[in-house]
Amino acid sequence: MPKELQLLQATPGGCCTPITEEPLAAGDATELSRRFKALGDPVRLRLLSRIASAEDEICVCDLTGGDFEVSAPTISHHLKVLREAGLITGERRGTWVYYRPVRGELDRLSALLGGQWSA
């Protein structure tokens, strides 16, 4: 396990500087690639878009309802990946579980990809 490799030269403060302006440090790249990897699956992307476009939060029961052609355990697995990537948070209230996006993380990734919006 090359775990200590992740410690080398991680940018202390931000790691939010757009990649169009400054090369990424090795530590930051490991950290950020984990998030992008979570977006690298069509089912997860659709799940995230459903969650992110919800007014406030969304019930899992609205996600497992046949819109995706995968089984419920698979959806649960993908939600876990998104959760561990810090892109969404889940909370159980009574029978159902509700998910909501972590908009700060999404904005951070968005900023990293440039987005000068002025071109």
Place this chain on the structure above:
Amino acid sequence: MPKELQLLQATPGGCCTPITEEPLAAGDATELSRRFKALGDPVRLRLLSRIASAEDEICVCDLTGGDFEVSAPTISHHLKVLREAGLITGERRGTWVYYRPVRGELDRLSALLGGQWSA
């Protein structure tokens, strides 16, 4: 090969609407997840940041120069993945090959993740 699955309900025009506003269609998700998957590797993220932060273009010989602890064929492989994802373009001029980022694609992905910048 479920190739024809990618054809179902792809948004005709853009597929650039932020996921915070509208759920992703299945076809668009397949298309976009391929790009995010290309970002889901630390080596590729660092390569892309080096390329994107270059003034105009960058020589491969500046990338294979020991900064990464992987072999040259591996770097070549990662560059190919980024190329096929449409995030960079490469051109051979004489002995060396030069790469440059496709900023439009990076902006598109950035826009997709929200980035209202007004929060």
Place this chain on the structure above:
DNA sequence: CCCCTATGTTGACAGGCATCGAATCAGGAT
């Protein structure tokens, strides 16, 4: 022409990942 350096490709191997069915856990209702 033949060698030499710089890139990219191929084949192979190891580890990771998406997916599912079955089992498990959490809560509400009977």
Place this chain on the structure above:
DNA sequence: ATCCTGATTCGATGCCTGTCAACATAGGGG
């Protein structure tokens, strides 16, 4: 307590991918 339903976890399986050594290709210089 007992059952039922919704959600997650577990174990297994097959595909995908990162990596390297070896080979192939491109182009410049002797």
